[in-house]
Amino acid sequence: MDGQLIAFTGVAAGMIALPGADFAVVVRNALDSRRAGVATAIGVAGGLLVHTALAVAGLAAVLVAVPALFGAVQLLGGAYLLYLGGRALLALRRRPAAAGGEHATGPDAAPDGAGPAARLGTAQGLRQGFLTNALNPKAPVLFLSLLPQFVPADQPALPRTLLLATMIVVMALVWFPAVALLVDRLGGWLRRPKVSRALEAATGFLLTALGGILLVEVVLA
Template sequence: MDGQLMAFTGVAAGMVALPGADFAVVVRNALDSRRAGVATAFGVAGGLLVHTALAVAGLAAVLVAVPALFETVQLLGGAYLLYLGARALISVARRPSASRAPRPVGPATAAPAEEAHPMGRLATARCLRQGFLTNALNPKAPVLFLSLLPQFVPAGQPALPRTLLLAAVVVGMAAVWFPAVALLVDRLGAWLRRPRVARALEAATGALLTALGGILLAELVLA
């Protein structure tokens, strides 16, 4: 068994599972519906695919080496997280405390309700885009992958095939972990969608997204 690959798998698992903006946006959208949560989750995995592809191609080095380009991504990422966080907090402030009642959760009830929604496809596309942009506009990800992946390429081995394998491990884990989070949130939906709990969760995720966006913008100003 490849010891370095096993070590990287452990590092990647911790990196993917660590709660952050990706986790927050998946949980927030999964509170609305299973479809929204899963679509957001695959959007996050798509964003990771972009980062790993850039690292493999060496383009992440360009992003890191050109301060103006890096700062642009940081500005866009911070602003987008602030936007998502503000939307969540405004939604909490406007929603009456009893407006989101528990709904039955199960294969017999959840799917038809989602299919019948006239905006289902649009909502799915929007959630997919939210997940993708939340991850793709994270300016720290290119730096992380650029510094992490080469450390797990054994000396004497061709770099490209190995880096592609490592990138596939990261994306594969994200494609399993985030949909699992969305499905768990939906599975616990009867409890999580109680008005008080739902408001508290949405407020918490909104505050987290706002804080993360504010940190990115503050780092840009103070740099």
């Protein structure tokens, strides 16, 4: 039995399941609709595919070795998270605060009570999930340092690294859609005005905080 592969499975699963920007975006969009949540989840996995492919190709090392390039990616990532967080907080202002029940709370309801036409589209969900993950500047560093640790010295590096990268993407394709479906399954409760406002506020503040941290790191670098 491959002990290193088992260990990598545990490390990768914990890394993917750890709540962060990806998790927040998937939850927020899943509250909008099941389709938007699943699309966002697939977009996140697509972003991970980019990072793992770069790590396998060795291009992540270039990103790490060129501070200006790394800083540019960090600046874009931080700005995008601030944008998503700002949108969430603006949506919070439009969301009804009272639990009067005048707005629809089913899976077809828009978060601001505007009806189905205001719901997030599949393409928007894919784009938000992909960009949230792909513009994470810490991911190339993580994969570049993580993957080689689980490549045995007596095995060719490329096939093994490809296997590890594939495992990460597959785990993401299982975990994030599962989160989206769970949020949708609990939608009747989660879409209650008070609960949905609390979730909108939490995801908005989390995304804003993560984006702010990235931008501060660029300034202080």
